[in-house]
Amino acid sequence: MSLLINFTIGFLAAFIGVIPPGLLNMYAAKISMKEGRKKGLMFSLGVCITVMVQTYIALIFARFLDMHPEYVDILQKVGLGIFICLTIYFFFIAKDNSRQMPESVEPHSKTNRFFSGMLLALLNLLPLPYWLYISITFAGFGWFSFGQLEIFSAVLASGMGTFLMLALYVWFFRKKDKPQQKMVNMNYIIGGITAVISVITFFKIFNGY
Incomplete structure (x- = not known):
């Protein structure tokens, strides 16, 4: 049962975490528009491999913190303050700053797109604190082992959830439409x-x- 619960939390957390437009998902969308969905999916697959490695590192560190409750309490209180501030910012302060996609994407083979996805994902360190916080919080409720x-x-679920959301970006931008027509203000989603x-x-x- 604990395997299923961990898988569900991992999948949903990864899926939700990739919803806001960022460098990786918007780049995957641009590749899909310029080079086709197959290369976009290969790029997404490379991203997921790196995300799974980052998730594993974060969860190993979270397991250490879980055995030291004094650090967990401090982390949760600091995290609560940070997320409250972020919620206020995205709901009431942030303006419509819809993310624009990269202007140019040079042609690459499918294999190169796979490795470029892995390397580009290495620049994004957000999964480390994200998974650390998510796992510690749910473990506190007894929902994460x-x-x-x-x-x-x-870890497997995080890769699958990330890939599914990236695939939706790839599919959504499959036609060579103007990106501006599909840009929406994501502040409310992030704030939520x-x-x-x-x-x-x-x-x-x-x-x-």
């Missing part, structure tokens, strides 16, 4: 995600007292 098989389950995490963390801290 740090057994070796459970960690592998979450941080608000949900803030509520979960608040109840976790509150129940701890």
